[in-house]
Amino acid sequence: EAGVAQSPRYKIIEKRQSVAFWCNPISGHATLYWYQQILGQGPKLLIQFQNNGVVDDSQLPKDRFSAERLKGVDSTLKIQPAKLEDSAVYLCASSPRDRGPKNIQYFGAGTRLSVL
Amino acid sequence: QKEVEQNSGPLSVPEGAIASLNCTYSDRGSQSFFWYRQYSGKSPELIMFIYSNGDKEDGRFTAQLNKASQYVSLLIRDSQPSDSATYLCAATTGGFKTIFGAGTRLFVKA
Numbered sequence: 118e119a120g121v122a123q124s125p126r127y128k129i130i131e132k133r134q135s136v137a138f139w140c141n142p143i144s145g146h147a148t149l150y151w152y153q154q155i156l157g158q159g160p161k162l163l164i165q166f167q168n169n170g171v172v173d174d175s176q177l178p179k180d181r182f183s184a185e186r187l188k189g190v191d192s193t194l195k196i197q198p199a200k201l202e203d204s205a206v207y208l209c210a211s212s213p214r215d216r217g218p219k220n221i222q223y224f225g226a227g228t229r230l231s232v233l
Numbered sequence: 234q235k236e237v238e239q240n241s242g243p244l245s246v247p248e249g250a251i252a253s254l255n256c257t258y259s260d261r262g263s264q265s266f267f268w269y270r271q272y273s274g275k276s277p278e279l280i281m282f283i284y285s286n287g288d289k290e291d292g293r294f295t296a297q298l299n300k301a302s303q304y305v306s307l308l309i310r311d312s313q314p315s316d317s318a319t320y321l322c323a324a325t326t327g328g329f330k331t332i333f334g335a336g337t338r339l340f341v342k343a
Contacts, residue, residue, distance in 0.1 A: 150331075159237075159321050159333035160277065173330055208276055220325060221267070224276040 119143065121225035123209050129231045135197035138228045142190070142211030148220060151184055151194050152208040154227070160208055166192065199232045206230070235260040237324050239334035247342050252309040254337050256322030259303070265325040266298055268307045271336065272318045280320070281307060312341045 122141040130136050142149050147168055152160035163182065165173040168189040177184070181200070186192040196203055206229050210222040236259045246252045254268075265284050269277035281296040283289045283305070289296045295308040305324075309316055319336040326332060 152333075157241075157335070159323075159335045161333070162330065165330070220265070220329070220331065221279055221282060222331065224278070227276050 121209055121211050121223055123207075123225035123228055125228055126226060127229050127231075129233065130199055131233050132201055133198040135195065136199055136230065137196075138194045138207050138209075138230075140192045140194070140209030140225060142192070142209070143213070143223055146211035146213050146223075147189070148212040148214065149186055149192050150210040150212070150222060151192070152210065154206045154208055156205070163194070196230075199230075201232050204230055204232045235326055235330075235332055237322055237332050237334035239320075239322050239337045241335060242338040243340050244337055245340045245342060246312050248312060248314060250312050250341075252312045252316065252339055252341070254307040254309075254320050254322075254339065256305045256307075256334055257303055258305070258322075258324045258332075260324065260326045260332075261300075261303065263303075263324040263326050266296070266305045267323040267325075267331075268294075268296060268305075269321040269323060269333075270318045271321055277321055309339075312339075314341050314343045317341045 149166045151163045154160045163177045164184045166186040169186045184194045206227040208227045209225045212220040214220045267282045268280045271277045283296040283298045293310045297306045321336045322334040
């Protein structure tokens with residue numbers, strides 16, 4: 118079974134530029150998550166999708182971040198414009214369960230973003 | 234603000250010893266608890282999950298949950314240098330949101 122795919126693996130941009138990340142979850146997984154992990158910290162949930170609907174985006178900085186999940190499969194996360202503090206690893210995860218307590222999450226390799 | 238707290242470490246143990254990692258959570262409604270291992274520069278991978286009070290064993294790993302004390306722990310027996318990594322504790326709250334701790338760095342000395 119293929120894992121969670123993410124691209125690109127690395128991205129370097131200048132502040133105020135825009136950037137987009139792509140995620141393809143494990144086949145059949147209904148729930149998809151985007152996390153931001155700053156060096157030395159645990160992953161912080163940015164947005165959670167159930168199929169193609171948003172169930173939690175309370176920590177997404179909506180003035181600059183946007184995300185979509187078309188047709189309930191692939192997802193993209195966009196930052197526009199980027200700030201220095203956006204430098205982090207962006208992790209995508211998927212889960213086979215719907216919203217529920219036993220939602221084991223499987224992570225992709227992540228995209229390391231450096232904003233200069 | 235619902236939180237998951239971990240000692241950042243580093244926790245250093247000799248090869249073959251038992252490593253004990255601890256975690257507390259603030260949301261009493263949390264239902265599920267997870268331990269993920271994260272090697273430097275890699276993504277988190279699931280080690281253990283536990284839903285009920287008590288102990289759960291899987292090979293060299295034992296997860297312990299005490300909901301009354303809001304405490305979760307992970308024991309690693311016969312620690313190996315390959316166990317050196319950051320261990321993330323996560324809790325799924327009553328609202329089905331997963332919150333991660335900052336992680337504990339473990340170093341196993343050969």
